[in-house]
Amino acid sequence: MENRKAEIIEDRKEFVCYNSKNNENKLKCDQNSVSGAVSQRACVYCGARVVLNPITDAFHLIHGPIGCAAYTWDLRGSLSSGSELFRNSFSTDLSETDVIFGGERKLKDSLDEIVEKFHPKVIFVYATCIVGVIGDDIDAVCKMAEKKYSIRVIPVKSPGFSGNKSMGYRAACDAIIKLIGEKKSKKKVNGINYLGDFNLAGEVWVVENYLKRIGIDIVSKLTGDGKYDEIIKAPEAKLNIVQCAGSMGYLAKKMESLYDIPFIKTSFVGLEDTENSLLQIANIMGNEETIQKAEDFIRQEEEKIQPELDYYRRRLTGKKAAIYVGGGYKAISLIKQFRDLGIETIMVGTQTGKPEDYDIIEKITNEGTVILDDANPYELEKFMVEKGADILVGGVKERPLAYKLGVAFCDHNHERKHILGGFQGAINFAKEIDLTVNSPVWNYV
Numbered sequence: 001m002e003n004r005k006a007e008i009i010e011d012r013k014e015f016v017c018y019n020s021k022n023n024e025n026k027l028k029c030d031q032n033s034v035s036g037a038v039s040q041r042a043c044v045y046c047g048a049r050v051v052l053n054p055i056t057d058a059f060h061l062i063h064g065p066i067g068c069a070a071y072t073w074d075l076r077g078s079l080s081s082g083s084e085l086f087r088n089s090f091s092t093d094l095s096e097t098d099v100i101f102g103g104e105r106k107l108k109d110s111l112d113e114i115v116e117k118f119h120p121k122v123i124f125v126y127a128t129c130i131v132g133v134i135g136d137d138i139d140a141v142c143k144m145a146e147k148k149y150s151i152r153v154i155p156v157k158s159p160g161f162s163g164n165k166s167m168g169y170r171a172a173c174d175a176i177i178k179l180i181g182e183k184k185s186k187k188k189v190n191g192i193n194y195l196g197d198f199n200l201a202g203e204v205w206v207v208e209n210y211l212k213r214i215g216i217d218i219v220s221k222l223t224g225d226g227k228y229d230e231i232i233k234a235p236e237a238k239l240n241i242v243q244c245a246g247s248m249g250y251l252a253k254k255m256e257s258l259y260d261i262p263f264i265k266t267s268f269v270g271l272e273d274t275e276n277s278l279l280q281i282a283n284i285m286g287n288e289e290t291i292q293k294a295e296d297f298i299r300q301e302e303e304k305i306q307p308e309l310d311y312y313r314r315r316l317t318g319k320k321a322a323i324y325v326g327g328g329y330k331a332i333s334l335i336k337q338f339r340d341l342g343i344e345t346i347m348v349g350t351q352t353g354k355p356e357d358y359d360i361i362e363k364i365t366n367e368g369t370v371i372l373d374d375a376n377p378y379e380l381e382k383f384m385v386e387k388g389a390d391i392l393v394g395g396v397k398e399r400p401l402a403y404k405l406g407v408a409f410c411d412h413n414h415e416r417k418h419i420l421g422g423f424q425g426a427i428n429f430a431k432e433i434d435l436t437v438n439s440p441v442w443n444y445v
């Protein structure tokens with residue numbers, strides 16, 4: 001990987017490269033953001049909240065000033081099959097007086113009020129920046145509340161400044177382990193835990209249905225449509241499958257060492273990865289019959305959607321895509337999905353990708369593809385223009401960058417309302433890309 005561009009600020013150059021198969025140098029990644037580089041990443045607390053908030057019947061209490069809670073209110077938009085308690089944004093609303101005299105009293109009073117009014121089984125208490133600065137002992141307050149009310153009150157160590165967004169994922173995973181406990185389960189059931197899907201538009205239910213069709217049950221969903229009673233049974237499962245390894249790979253490793261549950265990385269984004277994931281799960285969990293069921297199911301679903309996909313392939317072949325998403329698994333799946341539609345990926349980056357993700361990205365993209373980690377708006381715009389992108393796939397913060405440049409945009413993150421996973425998701429994705437890339441509006445930009 002070489003040819004860093006002179007316009008990129010000096011400290012960022014090792015995080016950006018053009019794919020070159022002959023170069024031994026590795027892209028720098030999985031580090032704190034470069035100061036002043038205006039990263040697209042959110043803070044540690046936000047990373048923790050996006051992972052934990054989809055636990056539907058939990059009470060999520062943000063210990064900090066009101067802005068932290070407001071800025072992350074229902075930000076995943078995850079769907080629930082039961083309780084809607086998680087959809088609220090509760091805050092201790094720390095003010096100047098609390099900063100001077102400490103916020104523990106206010107936190108204690110808030111917990112009393114929550115228990116009295118909402119009777120939740122579990123409360124997560126998130127520490128924000130100011131709590132890290134003034135040093136409130138949230139561990140002690142949570143412990144006291146647990147004792148007083150005999151419910152679970154779990155501190156989430158996530159002051160915004162205490163690292164990068166990945167540290168927030170880790171804080172969330174630690175909180176989940178604290179909730180479940182560290183004991184192995186004596187009882188084992190023939191089912192799996194599904195980690196790292198946040199059920200943004202109902203994808204967890206899609207995957208659950210696919211697995212049911214081939215005879216495999218889900219014990220616990222972490223965290224999309226997650227429920228307290230199911231989550232604490234997670235140690236009983238035989239296998240963990242991990243959709244978003246960036247946020248929950250750490251939890252999968254912890255669960256392997258604590259509960260002896262092996263894990264595999266899966267992806268239900270795009271046809272190729274959906275099919276491979278189903279076969280992989282069937283091979284590990286099932287017998288000949290399960291594998292046969294999986295193969296039959298895949299064939300039937302493929303037959304249903306291929307004619308429609310062919311239609312979109314004809315309309316999209318030759319287009320160029322830029323990708324900037326949170327984690328590596330999604331970027332990798334999207335590159336394959338674009339390739340299946342005849343679209344070349346000319347720029348790809350992630351907020352929290354790991355070295356192993358970038359190794360795969362390097363292998364499956366063409367020479368000259370721009371690869372970048374923890375990018376900023378300037379870099380994204382610069383390379384989209386340089387490479388002539390027809391579409392950018394990203395999240396809410398990337399949308400204005402694309403539109404400003406007159407480039408089509410596809411939201412593959414929190415704000416979408418339609419399923420982009422599994423077989424149906426492959427059609428929805430192709431349709432959306434076609435609608436936006438081939439929209440006549442771009443002729444007037």
Ligand code: SF4
Nearest residue numbers: 043045068128129160
């Ligand atoms: S935790 Fe800190 S960085 Fe994050 S939203 Fe609150 S004040 Fe901002």
